[in-house]
Amino acid sequence: MIPDFPRMTGTPFTPADFDAVRVNRTAAERRAASLTARRSVKKEWQAAWLLRAVTCIDLTTLAGDDTPGRVARLCAKARAPLRPDLLDALGLEPMTVGAVCVYPTMVPHAVRALEGSGVPVASVATGFPAGLTPLPLRLEEIRYAVGEGAAEIDIVITREHVLTGRxxxxxxxxAAMRAVCGAAHMKAILATGDLKTLSNVYRASMVAMQAGADFIKTSTGKENVNATLPVSLTMLRALRDFQARTGQKVGFKPAGGLKTAKDALAWLILMKEELGTRHMMPDLFRIGASSLLGDIERQIEHHVTGRYSAANRHALA
Incomplete structure (x- = not known):
């Protein structure tokens, strides 16, 4: 999807935008819990929302035993995430996922496998997942991934800077990472499970956007606690405040722990309630997941046939 808005440019560093902010965890948790309790999406509307979720998935493999063959299979699923018989039953044209996300060395394999599909390749970089390699090496990793064809870069921040208030x-x-990304869009992973407080999550979100991040992302998927609704709510409130001040649109990506169709609906409801329908599109919303697609396809089959199938009928690749 080609965005209908200018790309993020960021702003000068402005501590006044976040220094005084304190997030009430109890209130955030109460608001997050109310979202799915007060809202539900049923029948054909649920199917439509799940189809939207498919187009927003960053289909991901970030395993130590990744191979070109595994990446190629994942890319085949990215090209055709739903079985043709289900699309025919719904009267839909073929669709794709939002992107395929891999390690830098797997980027060229993904680029070849996705040629002509329109599906961009995203790559984690900057010492993922810890981000504790020296900054020059992290910047070089971005250059490598972009040079191999990555159109999106998921960077990780130095958590120490947040925890020590630097x-x-x-x-x-x-900002240095964004500059090296060039034309590739940058998603800033905040690793919120390591940031201790929701106030830190808000401040880190605001700093990342000021520095030019095209997306802010919850987690690497490797922390003990990954994407949660209270954390996501806090990040979206920061995003909303930033957009109100600057007029610049920033995307949001939850990642880690989103495995079921119910999870996808919960985050879509959050986006709808907090930011509106426009922010439910793949140029402003992505879901980082590896196993989520299989459950969504299973729910779509239930909508079409009235029966639940075994999970192994909807393998990822």
Whole structure:
């Protein structure tokens, strides 16, 4: 999908935008819990929302035993995420996922496998998942992934900067990464499970956007706690505040722990309630997942046939 808005440029470092913010965890948790309790999507509307979720998935493999063959199979699923008989029953044209996300060395294999599909290749970089390699090496990793054909780069921040309140250092680091990304869109992974407080999550989100991040992303998927609704709500409130101040649109990506169709619906409801329908499109919303697609396809089959199938009928690849 080609965005209908200018790309993020960021702003100068402005601590006044976040210094005084304190997030009430109890209130955030109460608001997050109310979202799915007060809202539900049923029948054909649920199927439509799940189809939207498919187009927003960053289909991901980030395993130590990744091979070109595994990546090629994942890319085949990205090209055709739903079985043709299900699309025919719904009267739909073929669709694709939002992107395929891999390690830098797997980028050229993914690029070849996705040629002509329109599906972009995203790559994690900057010492993923810890982000504790020296900054010059992290910047070089971005250059490598972009040079191999990655159209999107998922960077990780230095959590130490957040935990010690070194906000200008965090801004400088992310701005340097954005500069090296060039035309590739940058998603800033905040690793929110490591940031201790929701106030830190809000401040890190704001700094990342000021530094030019095209998306802010919850997690690497490797932390003990990954994407949660209270954390996502906090990030979306920061995103909304930033957009109100600057007029610049920023995307959001939850990742880690989203495995079921019910999870996808919960985050779509959050996007709808907090930011509106426009932010439910793949140029502003992505879901980082590896196993989620199989459950969504299973739910779509239930909508079409009235029967639940075994999970192994909807293998990822």
């Amino acid at each position: 906000w200008s250092a965090l801004y400088d680091e992310i």
